[in-house]
Structure formats: C-alpha cells, structure tokens
C-alpha cells in the first residue's frame with residue numbers, strides 16, 4: 001500500500017519535534033478528520049535555516065510531512081513556496097488514491113507558515129518606514 | 132515474535148478441521164444430490180455437519196441452512212423475512228452498532244419501501260430494552276439485534292430483548308457470528324427465530340456459514356434454483372466447507388468452556404496492562420464482553436499508524452480509525468457509544484484466540500507503550516486536541 005520511501009519516513013521521521021522560538025509556524029488539518037500537521041521554521045536571510053514538524057495522523061500524513069521538511073530545508077522562501085502537493089507525493093514514491101486528499105496537507109501548511117512570516121515582516125518594515 | 136491478535140477478523144483453520152475436510156476435495160467428491168454411492172457419501176457428510184452445527188445452538192437440524200458465510204446469512208434473514216412478510220408490515224428494527232452485513236441490507240430494504248428504525252445503545256454498547264419496546268409498532272415484522280458486537284465485544288441481553296418481541300409477534304433475528312462457538316448460544320433459551328453464524332471465526336474455513344431458521348418462519352430465498360437446503364438456498368452444497376464448519380462446531384462444543392476461561396484470563400491481563408498507559412480507555416462493557424475482545428482508545432495517536440507500528444513488531448491488530456477504512460468514515464460503533472471523532476482515530480482492537488499465550492500478551496504489553504509513546508512524540512497533541520493559532 002505504501003512505498004518503501006514513505007514507510008522509511010514514517011518509521012524514521014526527519015526533523016521531528018517542537019521548535020523553541022520559531023520564526024514562523026504553520027498549522028493545518030483537523031483532529032476530527034484525523035490529520036493535523038504543525039510546521040515550525042527558523043528563517044535567516046530569506047532562507048529556511050531550520051525546520052521541524054509535528055503530525056497527528058496516519059503513516060501517509062507523518063511520512064509526507066517528514067519528507068517536506070527535507071525538501072524545504074536550506075531553500076529560499078520563494079523556492080519553498082513553490083513546493084506542491086504533487087512534488088511531495090512524487091518524492092515519497094506515490095500515495096494510495098484515498099490518501100491523496102486528506103493526508104497530504106504539508107505543502108499547504110508550509111506555504112501558510114511562510115505567508116504568515118512574510119506578512120509579519122511586511123507589517124514590521126511598514127512600521128519602521130512609517131517612523 | 133509473531134503475534135496474531137485479530138481473531139475477530141478471522142481465525143486460522145484448526146488442523147483437525149483441515150484433516151476432516153481433506154477427503155471431500157478429490158476423494159469423496161460426489162454431489163450430495165446424486166443417488167449413487169459417491170453422492171450418498173457426500174450427503175451423509177453434509178447431514179452429519181448439519182447435526183453438529185444444530186446441536187451447538189440447541190436447534191433442530193432441519194433449521195440449519197448452509198450459506199456462504201455470515202454476510203449471506205444476514206442478507207437471507209433480513210431480505211428473506213422482509214419480502215415474505217411485506218403484506219403484514221414493512222417496519223424493521225435493528226441497532227446502530229450492527230455489522231455492515233446487517234446495516235447495508237437494511238439500507239437496501241429502505242430503498243425498496245421498508246422502514247428501518249435504528250436503536251441507539253448506551254456508552255457501553257448495550258441496547259436498552261425500553262427503547263425496543265417503544266420502537267415496536269403494529270407493522271413491525273422483524274427485529275435484528277446482534278448477539279455480540281465485533282468491534283467492542285459487548286454482549287447484548289438477547290433473551291430479554293427477544294422476550295419483548297415474542298409477545299408482539301414480529302420475528303427476532305440475531306447475528307451471532309462473534310459468539311457462536313465462543314460462548315453458549317441456545318436458540319430455545321434466547322427465544323430467537325433466526326440466527327446467523329460463520330465458520331471462519333471459529334477456526335473453520337472461510338466462505339461457509341449457516342442461518343438457523345425456526346420452523347414456521349416465513350422467509351423467501353435469495354437464491355432460486357434446484358431447491359437445495361429445504362428450498363431456502365439453492366446451489367450445490369460446498370461439501371468440504373460444510374464438513375469443516377461441522378468439525379469446527381464439534382471441537383467448539385468440547386473446548387469452548389476451557390477456551391473461554393483461558394481467554395478471559397488473558398484478556399483481563401491485556402486490559403489491565405494496556406490501561407496503565409496514560410490517556411487510554413477501554414471501549415465496550417467492563418464485564419458483559421466477549422472473552423477474547425479488548426478494545427482501547429489511546430488519545431493523541433491515530434489508529435492506522437498504530438497498526439503499522441505494531442506490525443513492525445510482528446503484532447497483527449485492528450483499529451476503527453477512519454484513516455484505515457475504505458470510506459474514511461470513523462467506526463459507526465465507536466460513534467454510537469459516544470466517542471468523539473478525534474477519539475475514534477486512536478482506537479485499537481486486540482482479539483485473542485486459542486493459540487495466544489501469556490507470553491504473547493506480555494510481549495504486546497511490552498511493545499504497546501513504546502509504540503504509543505513514539506507516536507505521541509510525533510503528535511502535536513500532548514494533553515488535549517486544541518489547535519491554538
């Protein structure tokens with residue numbers, strides 16, 4: 001049902017755990033549906049310096065979130081924003097059709113985190129200029 | 132270590148059952164309807180099995196109709212009784228916690244113009260006799276309530292429930308797939324008119340089962356043809372399968388009490404040990420439950436992950452989590468006993484069998500905290516399901 005790559009990420013998740021003082025956090029999913037992902041970012045010079053995740057959900061949910069942390073680490077924010085669900089799905093070696101919608105939310109969550117960060121930065125610099 | 136703890140899903144075929152079936156493939160392959168020796172030999176084997184299956188439920192052998200399993204038995208009972216009695220009435224009562232092999236035929240019957248009432252259950256999964264009394268109507272023709280639930284193991288008070296229906300005149304059917312051969316099943320004492328059972332849950336082969344039908348019950352067949360099984364189920368008999376079911380029933384009759392005692396001890400050890408894990412709960416009734424069933428919720432983890440993790444340790448188990456089902460719907464049984472959707476995701480069912488040992492239970496109890504702990508480490512939820520932004 002699951003690819004070797006996905007099972008590997010499920011069994012040995014990369015960048016797993018909570019981050020102290022992150023620059024941005026993205027949260028997605030819903031405990032009622034059974035899939036929730038948190039992605040934490042440390043950002044320096046417009047680049048993802050460090051990334052961590054926490055996931056409640058099935059192996060597909062855990063495996064895809066682990067995978068996107070590897071894909072995004074070291075990328076610029078613009079590059080990271082371009083990662084799609086399909087990219088993640090391909091990177092884990094495919095997903096069972098029924099899992100594609102509910103469990104593969106990590107690209108949305110990552111984008112949400114970055115957008116929030118950029119909005120905050122803009123607000124801050126706006127204030128500075130205003131002074 | 133390899134540990135199989137999903138006996139509610141299916142059981143290994145007992146070697147004594149395999150041995151009994153063996154001659155009926157290539158040696159004694161006659162058609163039971165044939166009049167020559169080979170046919171008579173097969174007929175004798177089928178009737179012998181019928182007698183054994185009947186004895187284990189204290190019913191007449193003529194009441195046993197062999198089918199392809201629990202699903203067909205339930206379909207035959209529900210649709211067969213509904214259509215044969217539709218002039219009398221079109222109302223059927225069942226419960227919210229039935230197996231899909233009862234719920235789906237009911238949904239289909241609803242489309243054919245029958246009206247279905249689904250009785251609720253309490254937090255332990257028990258049907259309240261008062262709710263059945265209230266639901267009964269003049270046009271109720273059939274009540275179908277399972278003997279024990281396949282997910283949470285709760286045993287329903289069938290004797291009392293069927294007693295209520297008896298005075299009313301509707302037929303009473305029970306799905307005894309999870310109890311027949313495991314705990315005493317007596318159609319006279321329980322007062323039931325129809326009862327479904329399945330072979331592969333009691334160490335017999337898959338694809339064979341039976342429906343017990345009390346004499347005088349009006350029921351149409353699903354399969355029309357050569358008039359086999361008292362004109363209730365046409366088709367040349369599955370002789371090796373029926374022989375296997377007969378042997379499984381014979382073994383169960385002898386060993387059931389001993390097995391049940393042993394399984395209850397193992398089950399209670401398992402429940403006690405698993406509930407030592409933080410944020411865990413037992414689903415189902417604390418006492419009125421199948422000797423081999425344990426069903427838990429471990430909050431903040433998801434069941435499919437749990438099953439895959441346990442599989443890495445060689446443990447075969449089951450969950451009612453939506454993420455593991457084909458429809459992505461959470462278990463209707465866990466919902467009916469009042470679990471919130473986020474809680475149903477963390478359910479784990481362990482069902483014991485004849486071959487399980489104390490050592491295996493202890494191995495599961497050693498692995499389980501590790502597995503739950505690891506998944507909780509990954510989970511963003513540690514003490515509640517709140518997602519603060």
Ligand SMILES: Cc1ncc(COP(=O)(O)O)c(C=O)c1O
Nearest residue numbers: 200201202230232281308309329
């Ligand atoms: C309560 C109950 N009813 C019916 C069935 C269906 O039986 P079978 O697999 O023999 O069709 C099962 C088995 O899954 C069951 O547990």
